Amino acid sequence: MLKKTLILLVAALLFILGACSNDKEESKKSPEPKEPAEHMEEMDHGEMDHSSSGEVPEGLKEQDSPTYPVGSQAILETEHMPGMKGAKATISGAYDTVAYVVSYTPTTGGKKVEDHKWVIQEEIKEAGSNVLEPGTKVTLEADHMPGMKGAEAEIESSEKTTVYMVDYVSTTNGEKVKNHKWVTESELSAVK
Known part of the structure; x- marks a missing residue:
């Protein structure tokens, strides 16, 4: 009887130790938690609607003499x-x-x-013509990502600029992207 009890105790002890070491192994395998901004960056990229119909918001004015005219090429x-x-x-x-x-x-x-990045003035509900200050609460009309249209947002920063809609082929997977919205002038360089 004592021998049986001792065997059961040893088996239980081995079971407990085995479970503990598995927990440690699992925690070693788990990736380090990502910084929140890093995670959001991935979500932002992965869920973005890369292509669009090319329709632009009402009231958006074409740039008369852009650095990169329609039909020209630039490097992203x-x-x-x-x-x-x-x-x-x-x-x-x-x-x-x-x-x-x-x-x-x-x-x-x-x-x-x-x-x-980026939502433009014309994609913000009732934005008017004045530049919105950082911290301003707004409602988005842009539809670049699932759940964006109608979302409550906060302005982080602004830039008066020429924005470009572009077509390109992804350098990672060869996906053809049509009418991607938006790239600012500072995010482009001349083709050499």
Whole structure:
């Protein structure tokens, strides 16, 4: 009887120790938690509607003499999403407006999207013509990502600039992207 009890105790002890070591192994395998901004950056890129119909908001004015005219080519110097940086883009539209960096909580639920680039003046409900100050609460009319349209947002920063709609081929997966909205002038460079 004593021998049986001792065997059961040893088996239970081995079981407990085995479970503890598995927990430690699992925690070693788990990736380090990402910084929130890093996570949001990935979500932002992954869920973005890369292509669009090319329709522009009412009231958006074409730029008379853009640095990169419609039909010309430029190199993308930004990485709003994987496969953009370094891609050769064809300009499909150039507009004079104010571009905003915004943070918002999607109407579809989920975590807050931080520092989304770009939403333009004409994609903000009742924005009027004045430049909106950082901290201003707004409602988005842009539909670049699921849950963006109708979302409550906060202005993080603004830039009076020419924004471009561009066509390009992703450098990571070869996806053809048509009428991507928006890239600012500072995010483009001349083709050499």
